[in-house]
Amino acid sequence: MKKIFIIHYSLFLALVASAQSPFISRVWEYCPAPGQFVNELPAYELGDDANTMRLKAEEAIADDQRGMITLGGWGGYVLFGFDHMVPNIADQNDFIVLGNAFYSASGEEEEGRRGGSCEPGIVLVSYDANGNGQPDDAWYELAGSEYANKSTIHDYAVTYFRPAIGHEATPSQVTPALIDTTYIRWQDNHSAMGYLSQLSFHTQPYFPEWIELDSMTFTGARLPDNYRDLSGNGTNYVLYSYPWGYADNHPNTDQRAELDINWAVCDDGTPANLPGIHFVKVYTAVHQQCGWIGETSTEIMGAIDLHCHTAVSNASAEPTEKAIYTITGVRVSEPLPHSVYILREGNRVELKIQK
Numbered sequence: 001m002k003k004i005f006i007i008h009y010s011l012f013l014a015l016v017a018s019a020q021s022p023f024i025s026r027v028w029e030y031c032p033a034p035g036q037f038v039n040e041l042p043a044y045e046l047g048d049d050a051n052t053m054r055l056k057a058e059e060a061i062a063d064d065q066r067g068m069i070t071l072g073g074w075g076g077y078v079l080f081g082f083d084h085m086v087p088n089i090a091d092q093n094d095f096i097v098l099g100n101a102f103y104s105a106s107g108e109e110e111e112g113r114r115g116g117s118c119e120p121g122i123v124l125v126s127y128d129a130n131g132n133g134q135p136d137d138a139w140y141e142l143a144g145s146e147y148a149n150k151s152t153i154h155d156y157a158v159t160y161f162r163p164a165i166g167h168e169a170t171p172s173q174v175t176p177a178l179i180d181t182t183y184i185r186w187q188d189n190h191s192a193m194g195y196l197s198q199l200s201f202h203t204q205p206y207f208p209e210w211i212e213l214d215s216m217t218f219t220g221a222r223l224p225d226n227y228r229d230l231s232g233n234g235t236n237y238v239l240y241s242y243p244w245g246y247a248d249n250h251p252n253t254d255q256r257a258e259l260d261i262n263w264a265v266c267d268d269g270t271p272a273n274l275p276g277i278h279f280v281k282v283y284t285a286v287h288q289q290c291g292w293i294g295e296t297s298t299e300i301m302g303a304i305d306l307h308c309h310t311a312v313s314n315a316s317a318e319p320t321e322k323a324i325y326t327i328t329g330v331r332v333s334e335p336l337p338h339s340v341y342i343l344r345e346g347n348r349v350e351l352k353i354q355k
């Protein structure tokens with residue numbers, strides 16, 4: 001018995017020594033645009049600043065916490081990283097960004113698109129080219145299915161303005177849930193302006209409380225609106241998924257939520273040909289207001305390296321497709337997508353590697 005224990009223990013050490021977390025380890029920046037869940041996901045408290053809000057976002061989505069943060073309206077973003085390079089494996093998806101998208105029964109398949117609550121975020125990736133462990137290198141957009149859509153605006157920018165002191169609400173005469181239709185004014189770089197409405201369901205401030213400036217400007221690409229009002233009278237808004245290449249756009253268990261580093265492009269649209277990535281940035285990519293359900297905002301619950309089990313299997317002298325390895329002290333939960341299956345038994349965690 002003792003001998004078996006020692007063998008197991010040395011295997012355990014070998015596994016731990018080589019183990020990299022499949023989950024993101026750090027949030028580097030959290031900067032949501034104004035929105036109906038801002039100051040609540042995560043919760044702002046008096047005295048918070050950009051760094052404490054970053055830490056709250058990290059507590060929510062790093063490791064395998066699976067809490068949730070909102071990115072607010074168009075342009076709001078989060079920047080996070082892994083503790084290793086996620087490799088770009090040829091012909092395979094490489095990572096997934098977890099959101100809270102779901103399909104609804106009323107949102108029928110339409111031109112390959114499922115409807116429900118799909119709030120696509122554009123994903124950018126970065127390779128730590130200078131090797132300093134910091135996200136100070138070039139960024140590359142993952143060119144999702146709408147990258148070449150003629151209605152996608154690639155040079156978009158929006159400025160949001162904090163409501164003035166003494167601002168008076170303009171309640172909707174038609175939709176009671178809209179208690180202030182002139183709440184957060186915005187102006188884009190294509191001569192359009194408008195407002196984010198305040199909703200009766202969410203009455204906390206929508207402009208990030210820890211931001212001291214009276215306006216916030218975001219830049220990026222704007223995807224075409226993805227909503228339809230199926231009722232025709234403003235009571236049933238359905239948000240349709242785009243085919244592939246975005247965050248919070250398909251349910252986390254749907255393979256089309258997975259992302260391929262090979263989709264990364266340079267600013268001129270040519271392939272970036274990255275060997276892998278260390279850092280990821282996601283921002284809300286549609287700029288739309290859907291009546292009583294308010295503005296569309298991407299939500300993030302974490303991200304997972306889909307290849308991380310490779311490092312675990314390599315730690316064994318003779319890995320086999322159906323080998324089961326036991327590791328203690330690793331926090332995981334099921335199910336992971338792709339080919340890793342995780343079982344929990346007491347305080348043991350088993351990684352089952354399958355093809």
Ligand SMILES: [Ca+2]
Nearest residue numbers: 088089092261
């Ligand atoms: Ca790949």
Ligand SMILES: [Ca+2]
Nearest residue numbers: 128132134136
């Ligand atoms: Ca760097």
Ligand SMILES: [Ca+2]
Nearest residue numbers: 100119248299
């Ligand atoms: Ca969402």
